Amino acid sequence: MKEKRRFGMTGSLRATVAFAALFLAGGTVAFGDVVLLVSEPFGGFGHMNPTGHAAVYLSRVCAATPTLLRRCEPGELGVVISRYHRIGAYDWIAIPVIPYLYAVEDLTQVPVFADPASVVRLRDAYRRTRLLDLIPDDAVRKKNSRGWVQLVGAAFDRRIYAFQFQSSVEQDDNLIRILNSGKNRPRFNILYRNCADFARTTINLYCPKAIRRNILADAGIMTPKQAAKTLVSYGRKHPEIHLTRWIIPQIPGSKPRSKPVRGVFESLVRSKKYAVPLAVFQPFATGTVAAGYVFGGRFNPKRGAEPLSSPLAVRAALGLSPGGADDHAGTHEPTN
Numbered sequence: 633m634k635e636k637r638r639f640g641m642t643g644s645l646r647a648t649v650a651f652a653a654l655f656l657a658g659g660t661v662a663f664g665d666v667v668l669l670v671s672e673p674f675g676g677f678g679h680m681n682p683t684g685h686a687a688v689y690l691s692r693v694c695a696a697t698p699t700l701l702r703r704c705e706p707g708e709l710g711v712v713i714s715r716y717h718r719i720g721a722y723d724w725i726a727i728p729v730i731p732y733l734y735a736v737e738d739l740t741q742v743p744v745f746a747d748p749a750s751v752v753r754l755r756d757a758y759r760r761t762r763l764l765d766l767i768p769d770d771a772v773r774k775k776n777s778r779g780w781v782q783l784v785g786a787a788f789d790r791r792i793y794a795f796q797f798q799s800s801v802e803q804d805d806n807l808i809r810i811l812n813s814g815k816n817r818p819r820f821n822i823l824y825r826n827c828a829d830f831a832r833t834t835i836n837l838y839c840p841k842a843i844r845r846n847i848l849a850d851a852g853i854m855t856p857k858q859a860a861k862t863l864v865s866y867g868r869k870h871p872e873i874h875l876t877r878w879i880i881p882q883i884p885g886s887k888p889r890s891k892p893v894r895g896v897f898e899s900l901v902r903s904k905k906y907a908v909p910l911a912v913f914q915p916f917a918t919g920t921v922a923a924g925y926v927f928g929g930r931f932n933p934k935r936g937a938e939p940l941s942s943p944l945a946v947r948a949a950l951g952l953s954p955g956g957a958d959d960h961a962g963t964h965e966p967t968n
Contacts, residue, residue: 735785746885
């Protein structure tokens, strides 16, 4: 039996490189300005709370440090920003997009097949190289200190849905000013200041009132799925933002596959561990919850989204050449 290749490019990856080269050779640079990232739940916490995770990718915003933003220089790829719980002494943290997805800085180092041990090594190598001030060795050795792994290598654990729209340089500069001047200290609360709330307030700076809570389907708790649903609805009403949708696949391997992302009442209705006890002990509440989901919470993030075949396809979708040398930090005018 042939040994599985763990590093390097497969035939499909090489085909993606060729596609990206042809795409960019035509003189077109994709508008990858702002992207809402909705990640599926995984692991024990994801089993109990299947609402997933929300983050925001900004193509023209980069990080001087994980907690200090600046405008990107030519060739830089932008950052993913999100709110985290008990990571350092901060509310939000910014990570460059490629390490956020794959825990490496060079896409040729992304494993074709990922086992848990290789993912641990990649994450720790990146932490030691780039995040040691934020996540020192002493913090990693503490009990219940694994939360930091959310910062890098997300695509090893989850399938991610991307909702992309255009922004202006002025809007990016406004976001940089607001986040850099604010108090970046822990504010996480799972009910009313969670990761989806941070995505809501961030994206609403670009598209006012685009993302809203749902009292009927989520009891007013902001969820990643609700953020995506309302952004898609806003995009239909405002075609000028050119909303597009795509799917970043979970890297193949022996790590468990992520589960579908769900809303609050949807989790109660569609999960046996919640639905059965609720139906037995609170049948009236069960009917109310089911009605809330049916009439206010139904949304399929897969519908209309283009699946991307590989990490290089993700990079092409962001409008970035395989060599990373395009002037992405500046104008979106065609290149020669």
